[in-house]
Amino acid sequence: MDAERVPPGIDPTKAHPSRRYNYWLGGKDNFAVDRESAEMVASAFPTVGLAARENRAFMRRVVGYLAGEAGIGQFLDIGTGLPSAGNVHEIAQGIDPSARIVYVDNDPIVLVHARALLTSEPQGRTAYIDADLRDPEKILADADLRRTLDLSRPVALMLVATMHFITDDHDPYGIVRTLLGALPSGSHLVMTHATGDHLTPEEYAVNVEANERSGVPFRLRSHDEFARFFDGLELLPPGVGSVVEWRPEEPAEDRPAVEDVSMLCAVARVP
Numbered sequence: 001m002d003a004e005r006v007p008p009g010i011d012p013t014k015a016h017p018s019r020r021y022n023y024w025l026g027g028k029d030n031f032a033v034d035r036e037s038a039e040m041v042a043s044a045f046p047t048v049g050l051a052a053r054e055n056r057a058f059m060r061r062v063v064g065y066l067a068g069e070a071g072i073g074q075f076l077d078i079g080t081g082l083p084s085a086g087n088v089h090e091i092a093q094g095i096d097p098s099a100r101i102v103y104v105d106n107d108p109i110v111l112v113h114a115r116a117l118l119t120s121e122p123q124g125r126t127a128y129i130d131a132d133l134r135d136p137e138k139i140l141a142d143a144d145l146r147r148t149l150d151l152s153r154p155v156a157l158m159l160v161a162t163m164h165f166i167t168d169d170h171d172p173y174g175i176v177r178t179l180l181g182a183l184p185s186g187s188h189l190v191m192t193h194a195t196g197d198h199l200t201p202e203e204y205a206v207n208v209e210a211n212e213r214s215g216v217p218f219r220l221r222s223h224d225e226f227a228r229f230f231d232g233l234e235l236l237p238p239g240v241g242s243v244v245e246w247r248p249e250e251p252a253e254d255r256p257a258v259e260d261v262s263m264l265c266a267v268a269r270v271p
């Protein structure tokens with residue numbers, strides 16, 4: 001994007017997670033500051049672009065599973081990112097045209113492009129809420145959310161590649177607990193999260209430092225720290241593991257190495 005012609009409300013001088021992710025996915029909705037931040041992270045973790053693509057592929061598989069086999073007709077997708085091929089509503093409504101999807105993000109650039117998320121099938125419904133995950137009560141009280149989702153019926157809460165932007169001072173476990181507290185039995189939690197578990201202590205330190213320099217607050221979490229988000233829920237097979245290995249469609253020999261992706265995932269049912 002041209003930093004000379006910036007839509008109102010957009011800051012082209014500070015790196016933003018959605019625009020940086022868009023760069024890693026090969027998109028054009030990013031500024032020089034985002035690309036510099038992306039390259040800084042890539043200097044410490046060169047396969048970060050692969051990680052972004054594998055994360056997106058997981059999201060496609062999991063929405064297909066939930067809308068199909070699991071029969072979930074409602075999705076609350078927080079940390080949506082810029083619209084991209086295969087948005088949640090396109091996948092879900094491709095299986096169940098009556099599916100209802102609420103998207104939430106706090107980045108003004110996602111709001112600018114939100115129209116692409118509102119192309120619902122006539123039988124279903126989509127909404128976009130410009131809100132911050134760190135204020136979950138506000139999201140739950142939002143009139144558009146209440147109009148779109150029936151919270152007496154199961155909802156899939158999607159926090160895909162989003163919780164690693166919530167640092168410990170913002171009570172990440174409390175946020176997830178609050179959101180799940182509003183959802184009935186049979187709802188599902190879907191989460192992916194970057195991990196440093198496969199790094200040596202030296203590599204870990206280099207990654208933390210590169211993330212700090214990149215201008216985007218970021219928290220790598222270990223397998224156990226990630227698993228804590230699912231306390232009290234019923235994990236679906238294969239449990240907590242790499243996005244690469246969650247109901248894969250490719251034979252093992254064609255899949256990337258788990259270490260090169262370093263993205264944990266799990267899907268669990270609210271009892």
Ligand SMILES: C[S@@+](CC[C@H](N)C(=O)[O-])C[C@H]1O[C@@H](n2cnc3c(N)ncnc32)[C@H](O)[C@@H]1O
Binds near residue numbers: 081
């Ligand atoms: C890496 S993108 C992931 C996009 C999409 N979920 C996916 O996996 O393809 C993370 C998104 O989370 C959003 N995000 C980060 N912190 C947030 C917050 N506090 N509230 C709402 N959204 C947030 C960013 O703006 C960004 O769009």
